[in-house]
Amino acid sequence: MKAVGYRTPGPIDHENALVDITLPEPSPTGRDLLVEVKAISVNPVDFKIRRSTPPADGEWKVLGWDVAGVVRAVGPEATLFRPGDAVFYAGSIMRQGANAELHLVDERIVGRKPGSLDWAEAAALPLTTLTAWEAFFDRLDVTRPVSGAAPAILIVGGAGGVGSVAVQIARQRTELTVIATASRPKTQEWARTLGAHHVLDHAKPLAAQVEALGIGAPAFVFSTTHTDDHVAEIVELIAPQGRFCLIDDPAGFDVMAFKRKAVSIHHELMFTRSIYGTPDMAEQGRILNEASALVDAGKLRTTLTERLSPIDAANLRRVHALLESGKARGKIVLEGF
Numbered sequence: 077m078k079a080v081g082y083r084t085p086g087p088i089d090h091e092n093a094l095v096d097i098t099l100p101e102p103s104p105t106g107r108d109l110l111v112e113v114k115a116i117s118v119n120p121v122d123f124k125i126r127r128s129t130p131p132a133d134g135e136w137k138v139l140g141w142d143v144a145g146v147v148r149a150v151g152p153e154a155t156l157f158r159p160g161d162a163v164f165y166a167g168s169i170m171r172q173g174a175n176a177e178l179h180l181v182d183e184r185i186v187g188r189k190p191g192s193l194d195w196a197e198a199a200a201l202p203l204t205t206l207t208a209w210e211a212f213f214d215r216l217d218v219t220r221p222v223s224g225a226a227p228a229i230l231i232v233g234g235a236g237g238v239g240s241v242a243v244q245i246a247r248q249r250t251e252l253t254v255i256a257t258a259s260r261p262k263t264q265e266w267a268r269t270l271g272a273h274h275v276l277d278h279a280k281p282l283a284a285q286v287e288a289l290g291i292g293a294p295a296f297v298f299s300t301t302h303t304d305d306h307v308a309e310i311v312e313l314i315a316p317q318g319r320f321c322l323i324d325d326p327a328g329f330d331v332m333a334f335k336r337k338a339v340s341i342h343h344e345l346m347f348t349r350s351i352y353g354t355p356d357m358a359e360q361g362r363i364l365n366e367a368s369a370l371v372d373a374g375k376l377r378t379t380l381t382e383r384l385s386p387i388d389a390a391n392l393r394r395v396h397a398l399l400e401s402g403k404a405r406g407k408i409v410l411e412g413f
Contacts, residue, residue, distance in 0.1 A: 077098065077099055077100070077101050077176055077177040077178050078096070078097075078098060078176065078177050078413050079096075079097050079098070079099045079136070079138050079175060079176035079177065080094050080095065080096060080097065080138065080139075080140075080175040080176070080387065080388060080389045080392050081094070081095065081097050081099075081131075081136035081137050081138040081139070081175070082094055082095065082126060082131075082136070082137055083130075083131060083135075083136060083137070084130065085125075085126060085127055085128055085129055085130050086126075086127065087127065088123065088126070088393055088396045088397050088400060089397075093126065093393060093396075094126070094139075094389045094392050094393050094396070095389050096388055096389045097136055099136065099138075099176065101178055102172075102178060102179075102180045103149075104149050104150055104151040104154070104180055105151045105152070106151045106152070106153050106154075106182075107151055107153045107154045107155075107182050107183050107184065108150070108151040108154065108180045108181065108182060108183070109147050109149075109150055109151070109154060109157055109163070109180070109181055109182075109183050109186060110147070110148045110149040110150070110178055110179075110180060111143065111145040111146065111147055111148065111163060111174075111178065111179045111180075111181060112145050112146045112147075112148045112177065112178060113143055113144075113145045113174050113176060113177060113178065113179050113387070113413075114144050114145045114146065114195035114199075114411060114412070115143070115144045115145075115195040115196045115198070115199035115387075115409050115410065115411035115412075116140045116142055116143055116144075116174050116175060116199055116387060116409065116410055116411075117142040117199045117200050117203075117237075117380075117407045117408060117409040117410070118140075118142070118392065118395045118396065118399060118407075118408055118409075118410070119141060119142060119203050119204070119237060119399075120237075120324075120399060121141060121169065121203075121347075122139045122140065122141070122173075122396065122399075123396045123399055123400050124325075125137075125139060125169070126139060126396065137172075138172045138173045138174075138175050138176055139173040139175050139392075140167075140173035140174035140175035140176070140179075141166050141167045141168075141169065141173055141174065141203055141347075142166055142167075142174075142199050142200070142201075142202050142203045142204075142407075143163075143164060143165055143166070143167060143174040143179060143181075143199060143202070144162075144163070144164040144189055144195045144196070144198035144199040145162075145163060145164075145174075145179070145195070146160065146161070146162055146163070147159050147160060147161045147162075147163060148178065150183070154183045155183075156183045156184075156186070156361070157183055157186065161188065162188070162189040162191075163186050163187065163188060163189055164186075164187055164188075164189045164190075164198045164199065164201065164202050164364065164368070165181055165185055165186040165187060165202050165360075165361075165364065166185070166202040166203040166206055166346060166347075166360075167179070167181050167185070167350075168181070168182070168185070168347060168350035168351065169347045169350075169351065170347075170350065170351055175387060175392065177413050182350065182357070183361070184357050184358040184360070184361050185349070185350055185357060185358075185360040185361055185364075186361055186364070187202070187360075187361055187363070187364020187365045187367070187368055188364075188365055188368055189368065190367075190368040190371035190372050191372055192371060192372045192374075193371060193378055195411055196380055196383045196409040196411045197378035197380050197409075198378070199409050199411070200378050200379050200380040200406070200407035200409050201241065201367065201371075201378060201379065201407075202364060203237075203346060204237045204238045204240070204241045204242075204379065204407065205241050205245070205363070205364065205367045206346040206360055206363055206364070207238050207242075207323060207344060207346045208238055208241050208242035208245050208298075209245060209363050209367070210344055210346055210363075211242070211298055211321045211323065211342075211344040212229075212242070212245060212246065212249070212250070212298070213249075214344075215319075215321045215342035215343075215344050216229075216296050216298065216319045216321050216342060217319065218246075218250055218252060218295075218296055219250065221295065222295035222296075222315055222317050222318050222319065223317065224315065224316070224317075225292065225293055225294065225295035225315030225316075225317070225318055226253065226291045226292035226293055226294050226295060226315065227251065227252050227253060227295060228252055228253035228254070228255060228291055228292075228294035228295060228296070229246055229250075229252045229253070229254060229255065229294060229295070229296040229297070229298060230255045230256075230257070230276075230282070230286065230294050230296070230297045230298070230310075230313070230314075231243060231246070231254065231255065231256045231257065231272075231298050231300065232257050232278060232282075232297070232298065232299040232300060232301065232302070232303070232306055232310075233257060233258075233278070233299070233300035233301035233302070234256025234257055234258055234267040234270075234272055234275065234300075235256070235258040235263035235264070235266045235267045235405050235406070236300055236301055236404065236405070236406075237379065237404070237406065237407050238300045238323060239256065239267070239300045239301075240266070240267075240270055240379035240405075240406050240407070241376075241379050242298060242300070243256050243267060243270040243271055243272050244270050244271055244376050244377065245376070246271075247270075247271040247272075248271075248370060248375045248376060252295075252296070253273050253274070253291060253294075254271065254272050254273050254274075255272065255273065255274045255275075255276060255286065255289070255294065256270075256272035256274070256275050256276070257275070257276045257277065257278035257282065258275055258276075258277070258278070259277055259278055259279040262405065263405050264277070266405055266406065270377075270379075274289055278302075278306065281309055282306060282309040282310070282313055283309045283312040283313040286313045287313070292315070293313060293314060293315035293316075293318070294313065294314060294315060294318070295315050295318050295319065296318060296319050296320075296321075297310050297313075297314050297318065297319075297320045297321070298321050298322075299320070299321070299322040299323070299324065300322075300323055300324065301324050301402075302324070303322045303324050303326045303329065304326035304327055304328070304329050307326070307329040307330075307333070308333070311333045311334055311337070311339075314334075314337065314339055315337075316337045316338060316339075317337065317338050317339070318337065318339050318340075319339065319340045319342065320334065320339050320340070320341050320342065321341075321342040321343070321344055322341075322342075322343060322344070323343070323344050323345070346360070378407075379406040379407045380406060380407050380408075380409055381404075381405050381406030381407060381408065382406075382408045382409070383408075383409045383410070383411060384408070384409070384410045384411075385410065385411050385412045386410070386411075386412045386413050387410040387411065387412060387413050388413075391410055392410065395408045395410070
């Protein structure tokens with residue numbers, strides 16, 4: 077089967093950063109599904125692993141953790157899907173990724189593709205949807221109020237891949253006032269079209285901008301990017317006893333700065349359930365099915381902003397470079413081999 081992979085981690089401008097390869101077709105075992113990949117989207121996790129993680133000796137490393145496709149075969153213990161079912165999912169970083177014609181995935185972390193979306197539109201959603209959903213309801217517990225705080229959430233990076241779906245989920249699944257940040261007119265308008273009540277410029281100090289809204293100190297802050305640049309402002313603007321969740325990898329920040337306000341700090345990694353095979357791993361399939369229903373009801377829209385074809389090394393190198401620049405808006409999807 078056709079695939080895209082690498083053998084030596086490094087920068088995207090290296091000639092062997094990502095290359096077109098041919099691999100044997102995999103076979104499903106246990107609760108696995110064998111999925112024919114129709115479209116994939118690219119996330120920061122792709123370039124982070126490409127820059128840092130070598131494959132096992134003599135093997136190729138295949139990236140890709142956002143998929144829409146068709147089930148072609150199922151393992152002997154699989155019960156949730158049948159061949160021919162259209163699915164979408166984010167996969168597991170403990171296994172080979174989906175930048176390949178065929179991909180194996182545990183059925184418990186798979187959802188049914190929204191019928192109202194095409195393959196590319198659907199592939200834009202799984203990883204970011206799971207990240208935002210888990211951050212809100214498993215980490216920040218946004219349905220539980222913070223005494224004295226404004227019922228509001230600040231989403232830092234509201235026009236990026238995760239931020240774009242987080243704004244929508246916050247509007248559709250909570251009663252919170254949604255404050256997003258974006259630094260360019262184009263991305264600010266994008267955040268507004270997704271439903272943000274207020275859009276702030278994260279290139280400027282955030283605390284004063286939040287105060288100027290006149291709504292009070294927000295109960296929740298969800299930081300999707302450049303947390304180390306904004307942490308001092310977040311300490312200042314968040315309500316006492318508020319809850320703060322981050323998903324990026326800051327080089328370091330002083331958690332003690334939050335102590336005076338008794339702010340709880342939460343990390344979100346949507347791969348945790350599949351990495352450790354947690355007893356609630358099937359929760360991800362449930363979340364994706366609920367998100368799929370929201371999409372088909374017209375309450376959640378795809379965050380696809382650009383599509384490329386085919387799925388090959390040249391196009392993947394182009395998208396990796398754009399994501400690493402920090403200038404991407406929404407999600408970029410590749411479709412077809």
